[in-house]
Amino acid sequence: MSRRHLAILTATVLAAASLTACGSGDEPGEGGKTLTYWASNQGASLEADKEILQPELDKFEQQTGIKVNVEVVPWSDLLNRLLAAATTGQGPDVVNIGNTWSASLQATGALVEFDDATLDKVGGKDRFVPAALAAAGAPDQPPAAVPLYSLAYALYYNKQSFADAGITAPPTTWEELAEVGRKLTGDGTWGLAVEGANPSENAHHAFTFGQQYGGNWFDAAGQPTFDTPQNVAAVKRYVDLMAVDKIVNPSNAEYAQNQSVSDFANGKAAMLLWQAAGANLKSQNMAADAYGVAPVPFLASPPAGGKQVNSMVAGINIAVFKHTKNLDGALEFVKFMTSDTEQVTLNKTYGSLPAVGTVAADPAFAADEQQVLAQTLATTAAPLPQVPEESTFETLVGTAIKELFADAASGRPVTEDSVREKLTRAQQQMR
Amino acid sequence: MTTTTSPPAADRAAGTGRPTRPAARRPRRSLLPYLLLAPAVVLELAIHVVPMLVGAWMSLLELTQFHIRDWSGAPFVGLDNYRVVFDLDSAAGAELLRSFRVTVVYTVLSVGLSWVLGTTAAVLLQRPFRGRAVLRALFLTPYALPVYTAVITWTFLFQRDTGLVNHVLVDQLGLVDEPPFWLIGDNSFVALLIVSIWRTWPFAFLCVMAGLQNIPDELYEAAAMDGAGFWRRLRSVTLPMLRPVNLVLLLVLFLWTFNDFNTPYVLFGGSAPAEADLISLHIYRSSFQTWDFGTGSAMSVVLLLFLLLVTAGYLLLTNRRRNDA
Numbered sequence: 001m002s003r004r005h006l007a008i009l010t011a012t013v014l015a016a017a018s019l020t021a022c023g024s025g026d027e028p029g030e031g032g033k034t035l036t037y038w039a040s041n042q043g044a045s046l047e048a049d050k051e052i053l054q055p056e057l058d059k060f061e062q063q064t065g066i067k068v069n070v071e072v073v074p075w076s077d078l079l080n081r082l083l084a085a086a087t088t089g090q091g092p093d094v095v096n097i098g099n100t101w102s103a104s105l106q107a108t109g110a111l112v113e114f115d116d117a118t119l120d121k122v123g124g125k126d127r128f129v130p131a132a133l134a135a136a137g138a139p140d141q142p143p144a145a146v147p148l149y150s151l152a153y154a155l156y157y158n159k160q161s162f163a164d165a166g167i168t169a170p171p172t173t174w175e176e177l178a179e180v181g182r183k184l185t186g187d188g189t190w191g192l193a194v195e196g197a198n199p200s201e202n203a204h205h206a207f208t209f210g211q212q213y214g215g216n217w218f219d220a221a222g223q224p225t226f227d228t229p230q231n232v233a234a235v236k237r238y239v240d241l242m243a244v245d246k247i248v249n250p251s252n253a254e255y256a257q258n259q260s261v262s263d264f265a266n267g268k269a270a271m272l273l274w275q276a277a278g279a280n281l282k283s284q285n286m287a288a289d290a291y292g293v294a295p296v297p298f299l300a301s302p303p304a305g306g307k308q309v310n311s312m313v314a315g316i317n318i319a320v321f322k323h324t325k326n327l328d329g330a331l332e333f334v335k336f337m338t339s340d341t342e343q344v345t346l347n348k349t350y351g352s353l354p355a356v357g358t359v360a361a362d363p364a365f366a367a368d369e370q371q372v373l374a375q376t377l378a379t380t381a382a383p384l385p386q387v388p389e390e391s392t393f394e395t396l397v398g399t400a401i402k403e404l405f406a407d408a409a410s411g412r413p414v415t416e417d418s419v420r421e422k423l424t425r426a427q428q429q430m431r
Numbered sequence: 432m433t434t435t436t437s438p439p440a441a442d443r444a445a446g447t448g449r450p451t452r453p454a455a456r457r458p459r460r461s462l463l464p465y466l467l468l469a470p471a472v473v474l475e476l477a478i479h480v481v482p483m484l485v486g487a488w489m490s491l492l493e494l495t496q497f498h499i500r501d502w503s504g505a506p507f508v509g510l511d512n513y514r515v516v517f518d519l520d521s522a523a524g525a526e527l528l529r530s531f532r533v534t535v536v537y538t539v540l541s542v543g544l545s546w547v548l549g550t551t552a553a554v555l556l557q558r559p560f561r562g563r564a565v566l567r568a569l570f571l572t573p574y575a576l577p578v579y580t581a582v583i584t585w586t587f588l589f590q591r592d593t594g595l596v597n598h599v600l601v602d603q604l605g606l607v608d609e610p611p612f613w614l615i616g617d618n619s620f621v622a623l624l625i626v627s628i629w630r631t632w633p634f635a636f637l638c639v640m641a642g643l644q645n646i647p648d649e650l651y652e653a654a655a656m657d658g659a660g661f662w663r664r665l666r667s668v669t670l671p672m673l674r675p676v677n678l679v680l681l682l683v684l685f686l687w688t689f690n691d692f693n694t695p696y697v698l699f700g701g702s703a704p705a706e707a708d709l710i711s712l713h714i715y716r717s718s719f720q721t722w723d724f725g726t727g728s729a730m731s732v733v734l735l736l737f738l739l740l741v742t743a744g745y746l747l748l749t750n751r752r753r754n755d756a
Contacts, residue, residue: 076700080719087499104722107496197615199702251591254614256700388496395720399702406615406704428522429721 035329037070038081040096040316042149042350044283046072052349060336066329068094075200079391085321086110093324094333097145098200099135099315100384100394106137106144107388112320112327115142122146122335127356135313135383145317147355148337149347151275152376153208153311154369155294161189161270162292170294174237177271177297181247184270191247193260193269196405199398202238204312205273206397207384209234212298214305217393218385226397226427230305232420235401237299239419243408253402253409264291275314278351278369293369295376311376313383315355353377389430396426483735490728499724512729523717527730529705530713533620534689537709541627542684546677548628549635554669557643567640574633582697585626589613589698614699619707627694631687635680642676643669678749685745686738710734 037057043049049072057068071092073081079101085091086108097105105111112118114136119125125133132147155177157170165184171177181191195201210217215230225231242248249269252260258280264272265284273296274280278288296310318337320330336342343354348364353373359365365374384390400422408414490512492498498505518524552570556563573581588595590613597610613622646669654664670677692711695703701720703712714734718727 083496083499083719083722089500104496108500109497110500197700249592250612254591254612392721395702395716402702403705406612409612410616425522425526429526 033065033329034067034069035094035324035326035333036092037068037333038078038092038095039070039072040078040098041072041074042279042316042352044280046074048283052346056337056342056345060333063336064329064332066326066332068333083108085323089323091321091323093321093326093330095319095321096148097317097319099132099145099147099313099317100204101391102136102144102317102319103138103386104388104391105319106141110322111144112322112324112330113142113144114146118142118331119146121331122338123356127338127358129355129357129360129377131313131377131381131383132315132355135315135386136317138386138388145319146334146338147315148318149316149350149352150355150373150377151314151316151352152373152381153204153273153275153296153314154277154372154376155296156264156272156274156277156281157292157294158264158267158270159290159292161267165270170292171297172295173300174297175300178241178245178247181241181245181271185247189267190249190263190269191245192241192271192273193255193263194241194248194252194273194405195255195258195260196242196248196253196409197256197402199402200394201398202401202405203394203398204314204384205238206231206235206401207312208296208309209238211307211309211382212302213237214303214307216385217397218387218389222387222389224389224393224427224430226393227420227423230303231423232416233303235397235404235423236414236416236419239401239404239408239414242405243414250409253405276351276353276369276373278367279349288367288369293372295372295380307382308380309382311381313377313381315352392430396429397423400426486728487732489724490732492725494724494728496722499722505725508725512725513733515726516729516733523726526708527710527713527717530708530710533706533708534710537620537624537627537707538685538688540624541631541688542681544624544628545631545635545684546681548632549637550639550673552632552636553639553643554665556640570636571633573629574637578630578693579697581630582626582694585622585629586614586698589622615704617706619699619704623695623698623703623707623709626698627688627691630694631684635684638676638680639673642673646672682742682745686742689738690734 039049039053041049043052050070053070053072057070061067075098078096078098081091082095082097082101082105085095086105089110114122116125128147129150132150133143136143136145136147155170161184162168162170162180165180167180167183171180177192184191194205207217210231213230213234215228215234216225217231219225242250242252249263252263260269260272261274261277261280262284263269264274264277265281265286278293281291282288298308298310299306302308318334320327320334324330337346338356340356340359343356344359344362344364347354351369353365353370354360354362360374365371385393387393403422404414404419407418412418489502491507491509492502492505493508493511494502494505515521515523516527519528556567556570587593591597591610594613596613600606601608601610611618613619650668650672651664654668659667690711691709692715695707695709695712696715699707699712701712702716703709710730714727714730717730718724
């Protein structure tokens with residue numbers, strides 16, 4: 001072969017290689033024997049989650065012959081990754097989603113609808129806890145997912161700190177919490193720890209406070225109503241824990257990576273509002289008998305229209321992408337993950353509650369923490385608005401509250417006007 | 432140098448009895464150059480041109496979560512997204528303008544200070560001395576570190592309660608009584624600028640150092656014989672001779688810094704404080720966090736046009752000056 005021909009051949013091969021490179025991708029569910037599963041980060045770390053999940057996935061492979069390749073995706077990346085998968089049709093077969101995103105992701109049309117026939121394939125509609133299933137999509141549509149882990153907010157308090165301060169019972173109202181918090185603040189410790197720079201955490205609390213003040217973040221037509229007087233009062237009450245009550249360390253305004261849990265575990269803060277913090281606290285060497293768990297407080301004198309709500313219906317759902325080439329296998333996997341055995345094993349490990357009613361009475365969920373969470377979910381929790389713009393609400397309102405915490409930490413006054421101005425600006429960014 | 436000459440055509444034609452004429456054979460076009468270029472062209476199209484055109488098309492659509500799975504169903508809204516972007520009375524327009532201002536100030540300060548630092552260090556390290564190689568390697572370290580690792584380290588340094596920066600300022604030097612915030616509020620801009628300059632100046636240092644190698648020693652010797660001191664040599668020899676390097680260096684630094692996404696994203700997470708809300712992060716938030724890809728794309732197109740205009744203006748200006756010189 002002459003040098004000229006060799007050069008032409010080389011160039012052709014290079015061109016062909018570059019063209020084929022453009023077409024490669026992450027193909028979901030190759031033909032039936034493998035599934036790709038994106039799990040959310042529920043444990044102390046991504047690695048810990050993988051170690052927890054892998055034995056269960058091996059069990060599934062033994063039972064069905066279907067191998068599941070799991071990737072634990074951090075919360076900070078999960079929504080973007082899901083969006084990319086929805087847009088391109090490339091990616092996993094089965095995914096975990098925050099249940100508050102259900103309606104937003106449902107609107108993309110990328111997830112398999114769990115109509116009655118599909119629900120029957122994973123054990124039937126009646127298996128699932130109704131409140132948890134209600135948080136799996138818009139009310140008038142088939143769910144876009146099924147619940148996997150159920151969660152609720154609770155108030156965690158340090159027993160020793162309470163005893164040292166002569167406090168005998170956890171606070172049941174915000175007014176009490178502020179008073180107790182003031183007693184617990186001093187000498188390098190603070191009454192309460194919050195995740196001030198985490199938009200999602202902020203938005204969850206904005207929802208709960210909003211309910212207590214009689215506010216709604218969306219009207220019946222699904223239009224945003226961020227800057228109503230009730231919502232302004234609700235957000236101000238939350239931020240005032242730092243700005244006025246001074247029971248939150250100003251440094252919490254820059255917390256966004258669960259530093260508040262660490263502060264509680266390390267004794268730098270005496271109270272914490274969190275979802276199933278037990279497993280996380282254990283990983284940080286805080287003994288289970290060192291803290292108590294109580295329901296999140298209410299307002300002492302709720303205004304007209306105020307609701308008896310102290311948590312969102314929190315939780316993780318499991319969904320299947322329509323682009324899967326192995327729908328039956330994917331649904332089989334969903335059925336496996338929501339089976340009685342797996343529900344007990346996984347929820348016990350993560351400290352969350354089962355999403356199916358059949359194992360609710362299992363001794364694995366008899367600890368005080370789980371009892372408080374179960375009681376809250378059963379009686380005083382409400383689902384976040386199941387509207388397509390929910391994830392945008394979390395981002396915009398959560399960011400507005402982050403800015404308000406920054407103002408409070410910097411010593412700038414947080415007034416009704418400043419809260420309203422931020423919420424109005426957030427609402428204007430909704431289209 | 433050797434040359435080879437072909438025998439004249441007349442000689443070659445001798446003996447044939449036919450009148451001679453110059454060879455009129457048409458030059459055969461070779462496909463080889465095009466084939467060799469093809470991979471680069473394909474990749475350029477796939478990585479730059481096509482996404483850019485798709486982005487421009489997206490900016491004309493109402494592309495929200497309802498349509499991202501099937502763009503063909505997204506309503507065509509013409510220039511509506513651009514109207515939102517340019518409507519300074521709307522929250523989106525006002526926020527974009529504020530973000531643009533922050534980015535301009537950030538870029539000017541970061542590029543300017545990085546260039547000054549890089550040039551100063553390169554000039555001071557031009558003369559050989561013991562330990563020069565070590566210093567050069569040390570100065571280049573920030574440029575060699577992976578961006579994410581480096582910036583995450585800075586986030587730890589800037590923590591209010593546990594960060595090293597406040598430990599030095601408050602506990603060691605006693606310059607301030609109350610530990611300031613660096614990652615929220617007014618200081619967030621300063622923190623962002625510090626990290627940016629720390630990352631950028633080694634590149635300026637590297638380029639200027641390379642440029643200095645091309646300045647003949649004779650020029651400095653002649654200047655010295657004429658009695659020029661350090662400053663005069665810097666002003667009349669070094670900087671003029673570095674002009675070609677600086678022209679490219681400043682342009683590259685401007686484009687990199689104006690578009691910088693990694694530094695603010697890692698430093699502040701997805702939502703930066705208003706004081707440090709750079710335009711790239713702002714567009715990301717408008718697109719991915721509010722799921723409004725149409726408006727986000729319109730912002731991107733406007734940014735692209737702005738950068739094209741600035742670059743074209745800069746090149747025209749600098750070329751004209753060079754031609755006038």
